[in-house]
Amino acid sequence: MTDYAIQQVVNALSAGSLYALMAVGLAMVFGILRLINFAHGDLMMISAYLAVFSLGAGLSLAAALPVIVVGTVAVGLLMERIAYRPIRGAPDVAMLLTSFAVGQILQNGTLLITRLAGKPTLIAFPSPDVLNGVVNIGAITIPKVNVASFFAGIVLLGLLSVFVTRTTLGLSMRAAAEDLPAARLMGINVNRVVATAFAIGAGLAAVAGLLYSVQAGQINPYMGFTPVLKAFIAAVIGGFGSIAGAVLGGYVLGALEVLVTALAGIGDLLPPGSVPPEVRSFLQQWLPSGLASWRDAVVFVVLIIVLLVRPQGILGQRVRDDEL
Amino acid sequence: MSNLRRAGGPLLVIVLSAVALAVLDASGQAFWQGLAINLAIFMILTVSLNLTSGFTGVFSLGQIGFMALGAYISAILTLPLPEKAAYLPNLPSWLAGVHLDQRLGDVPVGFLLATLIAAALISVVAWLVGRVLMRLSGHFVAVATLGFLVIVRVVLFNADSFTRGSRTFSNVTPYTNLWWAWAWVLLVVYVVWRIKRSSYGRDMFFQRDDRSAAQAVGVRVMDPRLLAFVVGAFFSAVAGSLYAHFITSFSPTVFYFDLTFRVITMLVIGGMGSVSGSILGSIGIVALTEALRRVEDATLLYGLSQIILAVIFIVVITIRREGLLGQREVPLDRLFLGHGRAGPAPPAAPPAAPPPPTTRAEETTSTP
Numbered sequence: 061m062t063d064y065a066i067q068q069v070v071n072a073l074s075a076g077s078l079y080a081l082m083a084v085g086l087a088m089v090f091g092i093l094r095l096i097n098f099a100h101g102d103l104m105m106i107s108a109y110l111a112v113f114s115l116g117a118g119l120s121l122a123a124a125l126p127v128i129v130v131g132t133v134a135v136g137l138l139m140e141r142i143a144y145r146p147i148r149g150a151p152d153v154a155m156l157l158t159s160f161a162v163g164q165i166l167q168n169g170t171l172l173i174t175r176l177a178g179k180p181t182l183i184a185f186p187s188p189d190v191l192n193g194v195v196n197i198g199a200i201t202i203p204k205v206n207v208a209s210f211f212a213g214i215v216l217l218g219l220l221s222v223f224v225t226r227t228t229l230g231l232s233m234r235a236a237a238e239d240l241p242a243a244r245l246m247g248i249n250v251n252r253v254v255a256t257a258f259a260i261g262a263g264l265a266a267v268a269g270l271l272y273s274v275q276a277g278q279i280n281p282y283m284g285f286t287p288v289l290k291a292f293i294a295a296v297i298g299g300f301g302s303i304a305g306a307v308l309g310g311y312v313l314g315a316l317e318v319l320v321t322a323l324a325g326i327g328d329l330l331p332p333g334s335v336p337p338e339v340r341s342f343l344q345q346w347l348p349s350g351l352a353s354w355r356d357a358v359v360f361v362v363l364i365i366v367l368l369v370r371p372q373g374i375l376g377q378r379v380r381d382d383e384l
Numbered sequence: 385m386s387n388l389r390r391a392g393g394p395l396l397v398i399v400l401s402a403v404a405l406a407v408l409d410a411s412g413q414a415f416w417q418g419l420a421i422n423l424a425i426f427m428i429l430t431v432s433l434n435l436t437s438g439f440t441g442v443f444s445l446g447q448i449g450f451m452a453l454g455a456y457i458s459a460i461l462t463l464p465l466p467e468k469a470a471y472l473p474n475l476p477s478w479l480a481g482v483h484l485d486q487r488l489g490d491v492p493v494g495f496l497l498a499t500l501i502a503a504a505l506i507s508v509v510a511w512l513v514g515r516v517l518m519r520l521s522g523h524f525v526a527v528a529t530l531g532f533l534v535i536v537r538v539v540l541f542n543a544d545s546f547t548r549g550s551r552t553f554s555n556v557t558p559y560t561n562l563w564w565a566w567a568w569v570l571l572v573v574y575v576v577w578r579i580k581r582s583s584y585g586r587d588m589f590f591q592r593d594d595r596s597a598a599q600a601v602g603v604r605v606m607d608p609r610l611l612a613f614v615v616g617a618f619f620s621a622v623a624g625s626l627y628a629h630f631i632t633s634f635s636p637t638v639f640y641f642d643l644t645f646r647v648i649t650m651l652v653i654g655g656m657g658s659v660s661g662s663i664l665g666s667i668g669i670v671a672l673t674e675a676l677r678r679v680e681d682a683t684l685l686y687g688l689s690q691i692i693l694a695v696i697f698i699v700v701i702t703i704r705r706e707g708l709l710g711q712r713e714v715p716l717d718r719l720f721l722g723h724g725r726a727g728p729a730p731p732a733a734p735p736a737a738p739p740p741p742t743t744r745a746e747e748t749t750s751t752p
Contacts, residue, residue, distance in 0.1 A: 161701075368519065
């Protein structure tokens, strides 16, 4: 039972790391531009396809990683320059809808290219050997990719926190998020700051996309949609626009999802004799094993509750009434 | 006299459309008939989304969720008993015996009843959801309603005994024909147009343009939003029912983001707040999609049509954010009045056009 619990904690931390990596990118851009960039998930997808391309060309993971990250960052920067810069300052919903359109272009562009290359829509992901297999610690078995996700999350988010607190560019980014007009008056180059936010977000999404694809085992052009929704929920739970909040929200969401999955069918999993039969039948009735497939619905219900009860999230500033 | 004349334009359009439909119906051209029904369904969706989102500024991404529920509920209701027993063996007994496949002469009244029941049920759902969500605005409400769409999808996938889960729901009787589809179009256009001209409609636009000012002078915010949300959901469910009895087999995957985005494109291109804009927008996008589909089939460049639609969307939102018509309407009612006599008959003109100063102001502020 303890092993089961520890295993679930590890799962939660690894899922949480991926969500946090994605949510941070969303939160940085939102903090500065008030743009919810739904095409952020498609950057993950781009990264996955670049990985298939570069790993398939025989590169090792160490050699492929720069290609993947640089390629994804380039797409992120292009998307900012071409689609988002012209509508900067537009109403929230106009920007949100534009990001959906950008997503459609990336998805269908990828689809088009894979078709032209004679590849199927669904591609098996060539996981590098380093990330395959499991690690055994005592009685606990953890997939290597989960360990890698956890450490990638911790290390990259740590570096990000150094960047935003210790460097000039990082400080300008926080200043721009705090008050864009004032930051501009203080001589901060807004275009540069926005481009930096997009670049960092895309870089983190590239790593998340690689790890996510290894876990999923297969990729397709629409794979980014669910992760970006989850990342968005994570960012809202933590406090939208706040980087620390996005990280926290990512781990909270990871824990929440693993909790729903782990509690599903718990009544059948408990060893015989460990709980009274009434408790067991109660658990079987209220937490049936089928609950796991309702996981996405559960997290969205949580999202709606957060939006209504505490729209500023766990760490966010108070949201003014007229912004709601 | 002047009322009669004002009704002349719309009546003329209705009569011409009816003649066109009759010709199309008699022609036996299955392809064009299908396209016309498809267009009608998109028109209902776009006009009702315009009411929900364009009029009020409360952007809902959950509309296709209402459509999906409407499609499934009405299809379950009209399924004849033998099919029901074969395809949905696990339906609860109170539902298993229901079969609204009755006809009154030539008219499938059961289908009409099923559509109305589905739409009424969905309105109740929308009222409950709206009570909670209409408190939000801007992108918060967009994302919360997107959450609703995802929840509906999860429910449809998991409620196996009602929906067959991820398997295709098939053998729905093809009741939807040109007349049903276009009669509903007529009704939704009329209702939404009347709402736009009502005091509720003016409240919707007012609280959209300046919520603080609206509240300061005592204009309701919640009630008009909720009305728009519920009526929009009603007609979305109708569109779902028409779709279900047109396409006859479908699965939950259809009712998701691609469809949502397509309807939004029609709305934004036509103009948020303009009923005639939504009609033109849906005609334009349906025609364009159909043309691009043929290009895709010929060149095998699948995905091209959606890329082009998305690019058009971005260009419109960047260059002309208010869309084709903004919130103005095509002045059909002035068709017979003649421009020369506009001077002596000013009472006829103002209700036909929205207050010009606001549209002017919008145009100048929203052009970057």
